[in-house]
Amino acid sequence: MIDERKLDDCSNKIKVLQATNNVRELQTQIRDKTTARDRFVFAADRLIRLTVEAGLTLLPYSEFKVVTPHGFTYEGLTHQPGNCGVSIMRSGEAMEKGLRECCKSMRIGKILVTTDEETGVANVCYLKFPADIATRKVLLLYPIIKSGDTCVKAIEKLLENEVPQESILLLNLFATVEGARCLSEQFPAMSILTTELSETDIPTNFGRRYFGTD
Template identity: 30%
Template sequence: MPLFVDCLADLKQGHQTNIPIYSFSEHQRLDETKYLYGAAVIITEGILALHDPALRALYDLKIFVQCDSDLMLARRIRRDVSERGRTVDGVLDQYLRYVKPSYDNFVLPTAKYADIIVPGSDNHVAIDLICTHVKRQMKNRKSRLRAQMALAGPRELSSRQSSPLIPTEEPWSNLIITPDTPQLKGIMTILRDRTTSRGDFIFFVDRLATYLIEKAMEHLPYRPRTVTTPCEVDYQGVELDADLCGVSILRSGGPLERGLRRVVNNVAIGSLLIQSEPKTGEPLLLAHALPQCIRERHRAKHTYVFLLDAQIGTAASAFMALRVLLDHGVPQEHIVVVTFLVARYGGLALLRRVFPRVRVVCSAADDYVSERWLAVLEAPAQGGAPGTDVGAVGSPALADEQQVATRGRKVWVVEPGMGHIGDRYYL
């Protein structure tokens, strides 16, 4: 029960957990565990789910399902014979000797702790009531992160003809911008040019990604190491003193992955799929595939992570990704965000306040964030079946707010920016 309480408490706090797996055929716990993270709604189910006071204290809604004894026995026989490899005689013997007396003495009395009692059959009305309650709770707890991040700077820029933001805070020491050398400025010029061919864009993105990873490596811990050279002479050097992995925000972080693999041999790279909710633009975590060193919390607290994201405007995706890493036990000071471009006074300002010990390594910082409306245009009538054309940043499909307020959605764009780096790299 204490382990059950710990796992449930971790999930309720938004942390990952590793749940033990029990074998009903072997009547014992298996060596492997089930990794679980990111549950918006947690259903705790079991015959003694309401028995332990520590468990009851974690529940937001307590439900007792009460069913007729004959129906329970029939269901038990069908389940144990088909799923657990038992015989009918064995099921009946166990039921009469242990299950029924235990139910009467220990399970049924816990009904007094339930908020509602649901019948075990023909319970559609009860299910509708429960679903309505859960949906209302989720709606009440929903955050509007994206707009807050866009407003995190001194003020929001709401027109295309943006003016520079006036800084009101001291420079952030954990924002590491690579030196603006002529070589780097030449690479950025090529990448910012909308007429650059895809082949050249990929080449210089890979080149810049490698350079940024090398700069990020400077912020990791190292320990002394002595080696013997081919000349039979000792050399006092260093080696990395940490477990390192990468986490890429799909697909924005993809262009940085090749640079990481070039610099760190055999590095483990995980991924997070974070997309915007179509109506509100809020970040949603849709899928995650994290390296094993992060999935196990006792290892995560000693692991350093390079979080790969092409650019940070409102920082909504980065905010969500950082929250995921912290939920897994990775310390803030062990996270280095590697990105090509940031909006200096956009969501980065909020990121700085919420995660002050996270470091950000980038090649440039623009001082502009503009609000636009991403239009969804109908296909021409002569084209056959109607379709949609989602406008990209800088495309003709971007219209003014008055034209698309009812058919588009709001987006925030870094300016002068580099456009959609993932689209330019992969498409």
């Protein structure tokens, strides 16, 4: 389900969802400029769900025994407690639905990063994290990584709130090689899970199409 790659001299492993026919079909519908919005949202939600489910396999588990209706003991697994999500507004909020469908009780924080049109500098305008976020594994939600600047600002805020790099898993749909490399170099202990690493074009209008503001 997940491939692990290294970007040239970057030491951090980038995890990429296996490019099955199903995944590639969803990516195609999202990239197609003629896709109607309702179909776009449907395809995006499906791809997000696949990404979230793959991301959950990377979180820590513990052995857990249960008794079946027939009275047998089953030795299974359960997620270790202490996970949360953080969506980078606004496009990251598109991924909250998929996370809640998989983990109904998981808390989700938010952070808003805007870019100054004149200077091109990204700034954090708003954030709301769980009070104990420093003790949690954080699923950072952001569907499109181009330069990586927005994610850098969000990750810096997590680090300022004493979240260790190794406790951050960035869930993403489309990333440029340049953006992924930028994040890997600056945060080598952080993990990134994406469905595609691209040398060229990525759907940077994802958020606008998803929320109908394109």
